Amino acid sequence: MNATEEKARRSIGARRNPASAEAILDAAEAVLHEAGYSGFSIEAVARRARAGKPTIYRWWPSKAALLIEVYQRQKRDIVYADTGNIEEDLFQFLRSLFGSWRDTPAGNIFRSLIAEAQFDAAAAEALADYARGRRAYTGKLVERAIDRGEVARGVDPSQIADMVSSYAWTHLLTGRLDESEDKLRAAVGAIVNGIKV
């Protein structure tokens, strides 16, 4: 998190300078940590990173894009277990995700990102793109279960992923990341087994 570079970085020719990219991401993280989302401006990041604003805009078209990258760098590795049991796979995924959001800055960053997307169209698009990708990824868990014959063929994997991540998002947004494991298991169980008698 070497945010205060001792020497000015110079151009390294007509190619992206990785040192600048890293300094910017470091600075973004530091600004978010120290000033919170309300103090998070491109100007502040540029100042802190000793970078020009255009350099930031060149590589991150919106505040949201920068936030997403900071978020991804920050986020602790999420478990995508393959236990041969869809219920267990989804539970471990949720538990891992809640833990990461609880214990690292990632949760707050993602909350900021969702808020940002509510009034910035570019942020909304960036977030939608990201969420689509995550749903596809999480959907793989369900696909595997379908291939195993564990889950019915007609089920749409990305829709189940949508359900699971919606549950996670909403708990993040309303400060309920401390649900017990039983609760998480029950939530997953409802989806997997249904609630009918």
Place this chain on the structure above:
Amino acid sequence: MNATEEKARRSIGARRNPASAEAILDAAEAVLHEAGYSGFSIEAVARRARAGKPTIYRWWPSKAALLIEVYQRQKRDIVYADTGNIEEDLFQFLRSLFGSWRDTPAGNIFRSLIAEAQFDAAAAEALADYARGRRAYTGKLVERAIDRGEVARGVDPSQIADMVSSYAWTHLLTGRLDESEDKLRAAVGAIVNGIKV
């Protein structure tokens, strides 16, 4: 929703002018409907209400406070059908909720409140209270189904409500309120019947 006053209101002396307060709330609602959260600034509301900014600041110390009051004024005529079939009940609830959020200011107001709640503690509390209430209320649908013997005894009604409303919130926040009825039925179906083969 008489937002565009044709005549300037005059002071009524050294007392709060209810007409101004109402005009401000009307204007806030209209602005949220027409320009969304991104266009929702104190300046814009003051302009629309033909009110001075200090008048707004005098009575609502923050954007969040104004949002909360606007949102509480909103009547929500969501259908809570009782068809005797939990799947149909939940589907109609979701369809009605999505429609309301799509076609009235309610959607934008709620989105804005969620966003605001991510950095304003008062808004966060108001939102949490509200969400709790909604879960309890929606949970009644499930309780009825349990009483009917349609749903298993062990199921936690408010958790199912959580799942359903999470799905709705996330779609609101990511601009996916135009899901087809089939999609909504499929989502409800997954919860009610499970996805196992």
Place this chain on the structure above:
Amino acid sequence: MNATEEKARRSIGARRNPASAEAILDAAEAVLHEAGYSGFSIEAVARRARAGKPTIYRWWPSKAALLIEVYQRQKRDIVYADTGNIEEDLFQFLRSLFGSWRDTPAGNIFRSLIAEAQFDAAAAEALADYARGRRAYTGKLVERAIDRGEVARGVDPSQIADMVSSYAWTHLLTGRLDESEDKLRAAVGAIVNGIKV
């Protein structure tokens, strides 16, 4: 020229604050003097005046407008003599103008303004307006001479003024403000008496 205010100025309500206007003009003058035209930016003026940029833009729609007002404040009173002799009147006007441009910052300010007008449309218009006014004013000398019967009736006063001020502008722009009185008299003489045998 109290440019560095010791105390922050405060709003004085919904009216223009003369203290701010003065501070801005003082700052503009100081910046022009210290950094020259190339260092003259709205940002620099705002910084120096401890004023917000919008405050400057509110009252001076362009850099040129600000330059014009600074110029007008600066310029030493130009002599508009009324000797009863058009030749003498014009000569004294020119001598006075050249002197003012030579001995005060006014010359440099006006040069800056003309340069600015070459790439800023707003500046061009402001300059054109100003020049039109000056021509009309200077034209009065000729009008008086016409009324006296000294000058032919068909002569267009503003065109003669145009000729005289063109002569002055060009000498300003090419660094020839040190013309001898004889030269000035000869120039005026050519216009007034013609050059024919």
Place this chain on the structure above:
Amino acid sequence: MNATEEKARRSIGARRNPASAEAILDAAEAVLHEAGYSGFSIEAVARRARAGKPTIYRWWPSKAALLIEVYQRQKRDIVYADTGNIEEDLFQFLRSLFGSWRDTPAGNIFRSLIAEAQFDAAAAEALADYARGRRAYTGKLVERAIDRGEVARGVDPSQIADMVSSYAWTHLLTGRLDESEDKLRAAVGAIVNGIKV
């Protein structure tokens, strides 16, 4: 004026590439013509010439240097008629000059050079040299008239030339190149015949 090269130029080794130099000057001229001085940036010229910025900076250390060279390349086919009548000669000169400035890049180039000369010493010197030459040249019209006995002996030809070109410069700088022929004749008439009754 083959400004839009269809093919990329190739390097010709470790020597200045005349094709690039020419393309840059062509581009500079085209940019000045189309966008005027305000659109005249090194970036714009480089873009238009498909040249790298360092290539321009290598050979022309400043905007002024580039301007001067562009301006010197400009051929000026100004009419120096010899009708045997000084008034007609000067009128045709002015009309021709105004037309050239209006219809070719020359006007914008010259305007730009004058503007640039207000803060760049090299440009100022180049401009002063040029102006001196032009005055001498235009003065020849007056000399001829003196020789013909049409104009008084004591008149300084270069001063009359100064007057005439000042009139032209000022009209160029204030966007008044569309003066009617009557106005031009009146201006010339004032100088030649005087304005006295």
Place this chain on the structure above:
DNA sequence: ACCTAAGCGAGACGGTACGTCTCGTCTTGCG
């Protein structure tokens, strides 16, 4: 025939200034 030196296009870099926007505060004068 190889090697080196320099010019070339491209474009990223840290900066500065642009003109616009909204923030929350302040003061006026009317009612």
Place this chain on the structure above:
DNA sequence: CGCAAGACGAGACGTACCGTCTCGCTTAGGT
């Protein structure tokens, strides 16, 4: 004393250029 009005200092927004830098290439001329 509340109100509409709107000016104020502050500072972020996203864009345009500035002048510098480095890259990878191309080719001429010296060896």
